[in-house]
Amino acid sequence: MIANDITVRIGGEAGMGLESSGAGFAKALVRGGLHIFGVPDFYSRIRGGHNFFTLRAAHDPLYSIADPVHLLLALDMETIRRHISDIVPGGAVVFDSKDALPNDLQRDDVLFIPAALTQLARDIGGLELMRNTLALGIAAGLLEFDLSTMEGIIRDNFARKGEEVVTSNLNVIRAGAELAAPYRADYPFRLHAVPDAPQRIMLNGTQAFSMGALAGGCRFVSGYPMTPGSPVLVWFAQNGAHYGAVAKHVEDEISAINMAIGAAVMGARTLVPTSGGGYALMVEATGFAGMSETPVVIYNAQRPGPATGLPTRTLQADLLFMLHAAQDEFPRMILAPGTLEEAFHLGWQAFNMAERYQTPVMVLSDQYLADAFRSLEADALDFDAVALDRGALLTNADLDALTERYKRYQITKSGISPRALPGHPNAIWVTESNEHDEYPRIVESAQNRSDQHSKRMRKAVPMAEDVPAPTWYGPEDAPLTLVCWGSTYGPAREAVDRLNAQEAGAANLLHFSGLEPFPPTAEAELRKAHKTVVVEGNYTGQMEFLIRARTGISLDGHVRRFDGRPFRPEFILAGLQEA
Amino acid sequence: MVTRDDYRIDEKPTWCSGCGDYGILNALTYALVEHAIAPHELMIVTGIGCGSKLPQYMRVNGMHTLHGRPWPVAQGAKLANHAMRVVIVHGDGDGYGEGLGHFVHAVRRNPGITELVQNNLIYGLTKGQFSPTSEKGWKTSTSPEGSTEAPTQPLALAITHGATFVGRGYPGELKHLRWLIGEALEHPGYALVDILQPCVTFNKPRAYDYYGERVYKLEDEEGYDPGNRTAAWERAQEWGDRIPIGVFYRATPGPTFEALDPVLKEGPPLVKRPLEKLTSAQVESLLAELQ
Numbered sequence A: 001m002i003a004n005d006i007t008v009r010i011g012g013e014a015g016m017g018l019e020s021s022g023a024g025f026a027k028a029l030v031r032g033g034l035h036i037f038g039v040p041d042f043y044s045r046i047r048g049g050h051n052f053f054t055l056r057a058a059h060d061p062l063y064s065i066a067d068p069v070h071l072l073l074a075l076d077m078e079t080i081r082r083h084i085s086d087i088v089p090g091g092a093v094v095f096d097s098k099d100a101l102p103n104d105l106q107r108d109d110v111l112f113i114p115a116a117l118t119q120l121a122r123d124i125g126g127l128e129l130m131r132n133t134l135a136l137g138i139a140a141g142l143l144e145f146d147l148s149t150m151e152g153i154i155r156d157n158f159a160r161k162g163e164e165v166v167t168s169n170l171n172v173i174r175a176g177a178e179l180a181a182p183y184r185a186d187y188p189f190r191l192h193a194v195p196d197a198p199q200r201i202m203l204n205g206t207q208a209f210s211m212g213a214l215a216g217g218c219r220f221v222s223g224y225p226m227t228p229g230s231p232v233l234v235w236f237a238q239n240g241a242h243y244g245a246v247a248k249h250v251e252d253e254i255s256a257i258n259m260a261i262g263a264a265v266m267g268a269r270t271l272v273p274t275s276g277g278g279y280a281l282m283v284e285a286t287g288f289a290g291m292s293e294t295p296v297v298i299y300n301a302q303r304p305g306p307a308t309g310l311p312t313r314t315l316q317a318d319l320l321f322m323l324h325a326a327q328d329e330f331p332r333m334i335l336a337p338g339t340l341e342e343a344f345h346l347g348w349q350a351f352n353m354a355e356r357y358q359t360p361v362m363v364l365s366d367q368y369l370a371d372a373f374r375s376l377e378a379d380a381l382d383f384d385a386v387a388l389d390r391g392a393l394l395t396n397a398d399l400d401a402l403t404e405r406y407k408r409y410q411i412t413k414s415g416i417s418p419r420a421l422p423g424h425p426n427a428i429w430v431t432e433s434n435e436h437d438e439y440p441r442i443v444e445s446a447q448n449r450s451d452q453h454s455k456r457m458r459k460a461v462p463m464a465e466d467v468p469a470p471t472w473y474g475p476e477d478a479p480l481t482l483v484c485w486g487s488t489y490g491p492a493r494e495a496v497d498r499l500n501a502q503e504a505g506a507a508n509l510l511h512f513s514g515l516e517p518f519p520p521t522a523e524a525e526l527r528k529a530h531k532t533v534v535v536e537g538n539y540t541g542q543m544e545f546l547i548r549a550r551t552g553i554s555l556d557g558h559v560r561r562f563d564g565r566p567f568r569p570e571f572i573l574a575g576l577q578e579a
Numbered sequence B: 001m002v003t004r005d006d007y008r009i010d011e012k013p014t015w016c017s018g019c020g021d022y023g024i025l026n027a028l029t030y031a032l033v034e035h036a037i038a039p040h041e042l043m044i045v046t047g048i049g050c051g052s053k054l055p056q057y058m059r060v061n062g063m064h065t066l067h068g069r070p071w072p073v074a075q076g077a078k079l080a081n082h083a084m085r086v087v088i089v090h091g092d093g094d095g096y097g098e099g100l101g102h103f104v105h106a107v108r109r110n111p112g113i114t115e116l117v118q119n120n121l122i123y124g125l126t127k128g129q130f131s132p133t134s135e136k137g138w139k140t141s142t143s144p145e146g147s148t149e150a151p152t153q154p155l156a157l158a159i160t161h162g163a164t165f166v167g168r169g170y171p172g173e174l175k176h177l178r179w180l181i182g183e184a185l186e187h188p189g190y191a192l193v194d195i196l197q198p199c200v201t202f203n204k205p206r207a208y209d210y211y212g213e214r215v216y217k218l219e220d221e222e223g224y225d226p227g228n229r230t231a232a233w234e235r236a237q238e239w240g241d242r243i244p245i246g247v248f249y250r251a252t253p254g255p256t257f258e259a260l261d262p263v264l265k266e267g268p269p270l271v272k273r274p275l276e277k278l279t280s281a282q283v284e285s286l287l288a289e290l291q
Helices: A018-031 A075-086 A117-125 A126-145 A147-161 A163-186 A206-215 A230-243 A253-266 A276-292 A319-322 A340-357 A367-371 A395-398 A445-457 A460-465 A488-502 A524-527 A541-549 A569-579 B019-033 B051-057 B072-081 B092-099 B099-108 B154-160 B174-186 B208-214 B229-235 B280-288
Strands: A006-014 A035-041 A048-058 A068-073 A086-095 A111-115 A198-203 A221-225 A246-249 A270-274 A296-302 A332-333 A360-366 A372-375 A429-432 A472-473 A480-485 A507-512 A513-516 A531-538 A555-562 B041-046 B060-064 B085-091 B113-119 B166-169 B191-196 B216-217 B242-251
Touching: A006 A018, A018 A048, A018 A126, A018 A147, A018 A198, A048 A507, A068 A075, A068 A126, A075 A086, A086 A117, A086 A126, A086 A319, A111 A126, A111 A163, A111 A198, A117 A163, A126 A147, A126 A163, A147 A163, A163 A221, A163 B041, A198 A206, A206 A230, A206 A270, A206 A296, A206 A340, A206 B154, A206 B280, A221 A230, A221 A253, A221 A395, A221 B041, A221 B072, A230 A270, A230 A296, A230 A340, A230 A367, A246 A253, A253 A270, A253 A276, A253 A296, A253 A360, A253 B099, A253 B166, A276 A296, A276 A319, A276 A360, A276 A429, A276 A513, A276 A524, A296 A340, A296 A367, A319 A332, A319 A360, A319 A472, A319 A513, A319 A541, A332 A340, A340 A360, A340 A372, A340 A460, A360 A367, A360 A488, A360 B041, A367 A488, A395 A472, A445 A460, A480 A488, A480 A541, A480 B072, A488 A507, A488 A555, A488 A569, A507 A524, A507 B242, A524 A541, A531 A541, A531 A569, A555 A569, B019 B051, B019 B191, B041 B051, B041 B072, B060 B072, B072 B099, B085 B092, B092 B099, B092 B113, B092 B154, B099 B154, B113 B174, B154 B166, B154 B191, B154 B229, B154 B242, B166 B174, B174 B191, B174 B242, B191 B216, B208 B216, B229 B242
Parallel strands: A006 A068, A068 A086, A086 A111, A221 A246, A221 A270, A270 A296, A296 A360, A332 A360, A429 B060, A480 A507, A480 A531, A531 A555, B041 B060, B041 B085, B085 B113, B113 B191, B166 B191, B216 B242
Antiparallel strands: A006 A048, A035 A048, A035 A372, A198 A372, A332 A513, A472 A507, B166 B242
């Protein structure tokens, strides 16, 4: 019997409620003391198509999903057709007995469990939609997972819909568990609740980043819905007011970022969440923020493009776009969290960086990081570590004491000019989009242009010291080093673990969460590596290009993926054979 | 007491001699003084064009933004600090061209913002191309055979989208313009004042001589009721032998965009609230959602 590292996949059409069912099951497993990693895989449509939710559970923390599936809950035949080959020998498929199972989908080494999902859901619960709940009941029964924990989730999730809804869901899930009983002897996989496990939390990258941003003093969010960036806008619209944060869904992305700039000049910490296509509309105003030295945090949850691309899927192909967006040059910071913990910490740090350097800070996430759920220890999001630093912000007392005309764009050694917020009688100035002098007045002289442009660009020097340095994972001095950035960290980390399990000390990982300014320690760290392979989610190798451009180091190989699907450890390991 | 000296700055405008923008700057400054608005209580948000350099020629807080974008910037400023007076100033190419979408969306939100438009029916700073308010048939460097497009109707557009103060001024009637801007500044909601701005260099046929013969004041028009929305909408599109100026439409506005926000409806402006770490109770309530 195997009772650790089990993957359950539930699949069906859009509109069947897979995401909430998957998240509910995941939460029950976490409450049962297991670690989980859950990833939705959805089409960009409201009805039809093929959606599925993959949920991996284990005793130790997980950083990725994996390929093998131990239990497939198929709400339609398409689910079996697509995933039958992923099922491990001895695994099981639960399917609706109203549909006949075609011969070509049968496998001798897989247990097929026909269940009258639709009919029983209707008969017992009164709603066909409850077939998910029935299927989860079967899963719990088959895996011997504690049913009372599942029932607790149902009570929490449906309480506001009334006792009647709670009772019918409970009846349905219990019926599912009973239905599974006769099959248990033929099924070798178990997910037992872990007794006395600490209470943990479960969240996705959207939540981790949003909470980090809120903790970091973000008090103004303006955005326009675009998958997969809009969940951050939705999070703030639903939660922000409770914590004093204004959230506005506005007419377009151009408006979103300009609104944030207006609020930032006045002194609010502002955030614009979007995806690559939405960011394309924000390019113009990014330059305005750079020129006017206005702090603003831009969050881009990347998805495949160009144009509309694959709205609900993942990619890491906006790095060079973000790096070069807008005409001419100005300093910017690019942060790319790889884990939920990093999404939280970079979430609050981004606002400090933006105000410290008075320039745009970009956080590059992607659909995978934004949507994937993971369990964490209850104290893993370290709110105590949060510190708010507003940089060179002048206080009212400073301004009271001012005897000369305030210089908003004062030339300084660091390039950072002391910043006043509008409203004080001694500090009256115009936030300028034209080239300007210190006050600022619109000035076109060559000398002034050189002085002001150099002043702005000089800020990149202290920024480089502040950008997160690349971090190592795994044994020192390994013969193979995987190099990654952003969300590829999770699957790459597990790939390294597996290599080291086969042969101790075989591989390690160098992870970049700070990409611009390029971290000054990167070159020395890369020179420590022997064979280097970059793992990244784009066609041309944007990170590899950047490393070569910034350090002159050519890396030895690469594993790339650009089909819109997240990396998995198996994909990386297979790729390494060719790299 | 606020005086004209408070707004004075030693900066020479880049405008042509005789440009309507001088009159607009003048009227605005007078109106601000008359209504006792001090420079530090005011934020003037402009787009890009000759007239949008206006905040550089007063001693005032300003945001000289991007072509077509002053509305979102201004609304963000107002939401962040609703104690501040926010005035948008832009031209017709800027606002009724590149920014027409932002304009309509701003109007329908009713932010507590006053908007002044330097409408010269032409692109001045780029040397005389036809603009969204140019008349059909207008010949310019980019419309050598004459523009084939009907002009935008910004006043009617604003009335359609729920604006409760819609007026038009003319620098040739400076006293009237001062009064009109003052009325707009006192309006407790979004207010639009479109201004016939003679461009004496690139639009000579639509300068003082043309307007002087045609402009009339709605305030002098017997029987004109600025409370009649339908009549205002029709009058807003009158153009030709007679060109109306004055208040086309005025009604009591509903609550402003900022007053309707759940965070802002009570308490001090957003940026006047202390920026502090989350309390342990707040952290607990965030984490409770995740268990």
